[in-house]
Amino acid sequence: MITLPVSPIFGHAYEKVGADCIARWHRLLGEEVFFLTGTDEHGSKIQRKAEVAGKKPKEYVDEMVVFFKQLCEKLDISNDYFIRTTDKEHEEVVRGMLQNLHEKGFVFKAPYKGLYCVDCETFYTEKDLVEGKCPTHKKPCETVEEESYFFKMSAFQEKLLEYYEKNKGFVKPEKKRNEMLNRLKGGLRDLSVSRRNVPWGVSLPFDEDLTAFVWLDALINYLSGVGYPASKNFKKFWPADMHLIGVDICFHHSVIWPAFLMALGVDLPKTVFCHGFINTKSGDKMSKSSGTVIDPIKLAEDYSTDALRYFLLREIPFGQDGNFSEEALKQRLNNELANELGNLVNRALVMIEKKAGGKIPAAKTDAALQKKLNLKKIEELMQKFELHHTLAEIFSFVTACNQFINEKEPWNLKGKDLDAVLYSLADSIRVISILIQPFMPGTSEKINAQLGVKPGLLKDCKFNLLKEGTKVKKGEILFKKVD
Numbered sequence: 001m002i003t004l005p006v007s008p009i010f011g012h013a014y015e016k017v018g019a020d021c022i023a024r025w026h027r028l029l030g031e032e033v034f035f036l037t038g039t040d041e042h043g044s045k046i047q048r049k050a051e052v053a054g055k056k057p058k059e060y061v062d063e064m065v066v067f068f069k070q071l072c073e074k075l076d077i078s079n080d081y082f083i084r085t086t087d088k089e090h091e092e093v094v095r096g097m098l099q100n101l102h103e104k105g106f107v108f109k110a111p112y113k114g115l116y117c118v119d120c121e122t123f124y125t126e127k128d129l130v131e132g133k134c135p136t137h138k139k140p141c142e143t144v145e146e147e148s149y150f151f152k153m154s155a156f157q158e159k160l161l162e163y164y165e166k167n168k169g170f171v172k173p174e175k176k177r178n179e180m181l182n183r184l185k186g187g188l189r190d191l192s193v194s195r196r197n198v199p200w201g202v203s204l205p206f207d208e209d210l211t212a213f214v215w216l217d218a219l220i221n222y223l224s225g226v227g228y229p230a231s232k233n234f235k236k237f238w239p240a241d242m243h244l245i246g247v248d249i250c251f252h253h254s255v256i257w258p259a260f261l262m263a264l265g266v267d268l269p270k271t272v273f274c275h276g277f278i279n280t281k282s283g284d285k286m287s288k289s290s291g292t293v294i295d296p297i298k299l300a301e302d303y304s305t306d307a308l309r310y311f312l313l314r315e316i317p318f319g320q321d322g323n324f325s326e327e328a329l330k331q332r333l334n335n336e337l338a339n340e341l342g343n344l345v346n347r348a349l350v351m352i353e354k355k356a357g358g359k360i361p362a363a364k365t366d367a368a369l370q371k372k373l374n375l376k377k378i379e380e381l382m383q384k385f386e387l388h389h390t391l392a393e394i395f396s397f398v399t400a401c402n403q404f405i406n407e408k409e410p411w412n413l414k415g416k417d418l419d420a421v422l423y424s425l426a427d428s429i430r431v432i433s434i435l436i437q438p439f440m441p442g443t444s445e446k447i448n449a450q451l452g453v454k455p456g457l458l459k460d461c462k463f464n465l466l467k468e469g470t471k472v473k474k475g476e477i478l479f480k481k482v483d
């Protein structure tokens with residue numbers, strides 16, 4: 001779930017690319033995947049931002065959605081559906097669920113006074129605040145006092161603790177899981193789920209003057225987006241294997257959301273994975289509310305979509321905070337993409353065109369070279385969501401292929417010896433092209449076109465599957481170096 005920000009924000013690009021990589025990896029395994037992203041469009045934060053911009057909220061969010069869809073396209077994001085929380089179907093699901101919870105007695109009315117951070121759209125107690133300010137945004141909270149409907153979250157503390165105990169992989173990384181466990185052990189308060197003065201929201205079916213707490217509305221997207229309660233997709237794909245979110249909204253996803261689902265009798269997602277924040281060199285956190293620092297669309301235009309995707313997935317340890325600098329992006333583009341991968345493909349295809357008439361010769365891939373690819377390790381790393389290590393492992397094979405050329409010196413070879421080297425290279429590049437597909441889909445496609453092969457699945461990452469006589473066609477170089 002992506003929360004709608006005010007401007008093009010780098011952290012969202014990162015989140016989408018990470019989710020896309022994981023979704024594509026599972027498709028590569030031959031699984032059917034439903035990849036959902038979208039925008040959270042209600043609540044007082046949006047309402048105020050629209051006012052400041054001199055726009056109606058709907059007009060404001062419509063414009064933001066155009067931007068987000070552009071961002072997805074620019075980053076080659078393969079989402080199966082894009083949900084907006086202002087979609088009528090979604091709003092109906094929210095109302096139906098609230099009605100259900102109200103009838104079951106899990107939603108009840110009581111007076112309420114609390115400290116509210118508009119940026120988080122969340123209530124805090126005095127002890128949650130840091131120097132009297134929101135712990136995430138470091139901004140003062142507002143005192144909000146009103147009669148409110150509450151969700152009986154306190155009733156789910158024990159059940160949640162039990163669930164965490166039985167499902168050790170429910171919240172990842174481990175550090176976040178422990179943090180959530182500690183908060184759970186400290187006890188849960190009932191949660192205010194209605195707002196009186198926020199007309200920009202979904203009205204409560206049992207009290208139409210009030211709107212639903214925006215987080216409740218937003219979280220339900222995971223169900224409405226996959227067609228809850230009756231669609232085929234819902235039956236096929238729920239419970240979700242993974243929610244990929246930022247660390248700042250972990251509590252909402254790993255405590256509030258599962259408590260709602262338990263109350264509704266709906267299965268919980270299998271994993272809530274928290275990715276980190278990206279810091280710029282100056283150390284500013286580029287999260288959703290701090291403003292634009294770097295424009296991902298411009299970066300994709302300047303350096304190519306795949307160079308940006310590669311950088312984000314390679315540089316930042318998935319699940320931890322990381323750094324962004326344009327200088328580091330340039331270095332990885334020049335050294336790893338242009339010099340290693342681009343160069344390998346280019347050298348191999350030039351030789352096949354020159355020395356083998358542009359056709360894959362009959363041979364087998366060098367046994368020693370085959371051993372340089374550790375497919376098992378790659379699969380294990382992906383299973384652990386160590387995307388950065390996966391890429392490093394794939395690229396160690398790219399390096400091995402370049403070394404293979406230098407050692408064999410094919411320019412001094414002829415006949416069967418030459419054929420063996422050329423075949424080994426082309427076959428290895430085919431395997432590399434499959435493995436990089438989730439990370440750099442556009443580059444994988446270009447390599448396939450040059451090699452004259454169809455896109456493969458992970459099961460095709462075996463050597464010697466490349467057919468003799470396949471016609472290759474060297475194309476443009478894959479990555480241009482930058483200064």
Ligand SMILES: [Zn+2]
Binds near residue numbers: 121
């Ligand atoms: Zn806040």
